[in-house]
Amino acid sequence: MTATTLSPAIAADTGTALRFITCGSVDDGKSTLIGRLLVDSKTVLQDQLAGVQRGGETDLALLTDGLSAEREQGITIDVAYRYFSTAKRKFIIGDAPGHEQYTRNMVTAASAADAAVVLVDATKLPWAGEVADGEVVKQDLLPQTRRHTLLCNLLRVQSIVFAVNKLDAMDDAEVAFERISTALEAFAEAAGVQVAAIVPISALKGWNVASRCTAQADWAGYAGPSLLELLEALPVTAQDEAVPFAFPVQWIEKFSASADTSQGRRVFWGRVASGHVAPGQRVTVLTSKQTATVAQVLNHVRQPQTVHAGHSTGIVLDRELDVSRGDWLLEPEAFEPVREITATIAWLDDEPLVAGRVYWALQGHRWVKAKVARIIDRVNITTLESEPTSQLEANSIGDVVLALQQPLAVLPFAQSRALGSLVLVDTASHKTAAAVLVQAAAANA
Numbered sequence: 001m002t003a004t005t006l007s008p009a010i011a012a013d014t015g016t017a018l019r020f021i022t023c024g025s026v027d028d029g030k031s032t033l034i035g036r037l038l039v040d041s042k043t044v045l046q047d048q049l050a051g052v053q054r055g056g057e058t059d060l061a062l063l064t065d066g067l068s069a070e071r072e073q074g075i076t077i078d079v080a081y082r083y084f085s086t087a088k089r090k091f092i093i094g095d096a097p098g099h100e101q102y103t104r105n106m107v108t109a110a111s112a113a114d115a116a117v118v119l120v121d122a123t124k125l126p127w128a129g130e131v132a133d134g135e136v137v138k139q140d141l142l143p144q145t146r147r148h149t150l151l152c153n154l155l156r157v158q159s160i161v162f163a164v165n166k167l168d169a170m171d172d173a174e175v176a177f178e179r180i181s182t183a184l185e186a187f188a189e190a191a192g193v194q195v196a197a198i199v200p201i202s203a204l205k206g207w208n209v210a211s212r213c214t215a216q217a218d219w220a221g222y223a224g225p226s227l228l229e230l231l232e233a234l235p236v237t238a239q240d241e242a243v244p245f246a247f248p249v250q251w252i253e254k255f256s257a258s259a260d261t262s263q264g265r266r267v268f269w270g271r272v273a274s275g276h277v278a279p280g281q282r283v284t285v286l287t288s289k290q291t292a293t294v295a296q297v298l299n300h301v302r303q304p305q306t307v308h309a310g311h312s313t314g315i316v317l318d319r320e321l322d323v324s325r326g327d328w329l330l331e332p333e334a335f336e337p338v339r340e341i342t343a344t345i346a347w348l349d350d351e352p353l354v355a356g357r358v359y360w361a362l363q364g365h366r367w368v369k370a371k372v373a374r375i376i377d378r379v380n381i382t383t384l385e386s387e388p389t390s391q392l393e394a395n396s397i398g399d400v401v402l403a404l405q406q407p408l409a410v411l412p413f414a415q416s417r418a419l420g421s422l423v424l425v426d427t428a429s430h431k432t433a434a435a436v437l438v439q440a441a442a443a444n445a
Helices: 030-040 046-050 068-073 100-110 143-154 173-191 227-233
Strands: 018-024 080-085 090-095 115-121 159-165 195-200 246-248 251-253 267-271 282-286 291-298 312-317 328-330 338-347 358-363 366-379 397-408 421-426 432-444
Touching: 018 030, 018 100, 018 143, 030 080, 030 090, 030 115, 100 143, 115 143, 115 227, 143 159, 143 173, 143 338, 143 397, 159 173, 159 227, 173 195, 195 227, 246 267, 358 397, 358 432
Parallel strands: 018 090, 018 115, 115 159, 159 195
Antiparallel strands: 080 090, 246 328, 251 267, 267 312, 282 291, 282 328, 291 312, 338 397, 338 432, 358 366, 358 421, 366 397, 421 432
């Protein structure tokens, strides 16, 4: 793949809003890039622009960094979501923090994203023009650039775009972009990451962000689309429509406001995780294993219709069953609930993960106890090799075996994002400890 070649995966479905995040190392210009997109798409009002003036100049980063601590320290701490649209598409942007300490916030944003723009600060990489002893100095990519890319790939973010930023500050932007692109391509190939494109930009100057950089002919030796043109063409993540029906019960309406829509029975509300649901389907309740037939399916405005994965619905069964919040309605015989899983996890807690510890595991709205039976290995983000370990430190990525107190219906994360993902929560502090991506079910329930 060259810097100007788009991945074959790009087949635009521009009828749906694209959810994307900006990520990468600290001070790579993520907040400034979003501010530039908002300004150039004419989404920002004049009074908002006036409120982010600093020393007579506009500080674009302040359009997303709204917390007082963020403005005082000049960093992004929490994920900030912004909305804008062009004539071709609507966008939902998540500004993810670059500090290693706030990796958990980045993981939260990436888990729901269709695309990720990983920023790379050209001024931080010595190979971008520096020469020592007659040879170009080569230094690896920054750790957070590698970590965020690996996490986006693990979380099945469909399109990953590298944006090489601050090239306006380089003496030779073309040489810098060429060398950085070569390094990014080598890293992506070694990590098994499919990259949609590598784009040169200057978020501060607005070069090649919302429109192609026509003022600088052949700037950075790049003749491809601008970043915004690329985003307008990226696909959204397909829902798990081909996977058997699965539905986590979020809320139970015990007394319907209108008996004609619920037939006087309870309505089970939630979002369809996979497949689709229609009247006449047979379903099984996890964990009671009782079966029933779907009598009615209501959409979000209580109109009867077939509802597909990714959409909210209310389900009425043909008979009363003991169903509670956290239970799952499943296609009969399609799932084999398990008590042990092998999974890749992104460890987010400050306390290291060690074998034998017990956490709460959350799947959908169901909580079960999970014991760390074994730590298999961890990924060295520098060499990308798996290495044996007895614990996982904060922000590490590794493979573990989890023993569940109660059975769960799971599928490999590569097959289903909804059924292959869990969250581990510390039983004492109630802090999110890890994002869990199921590889395989290790034992039957």
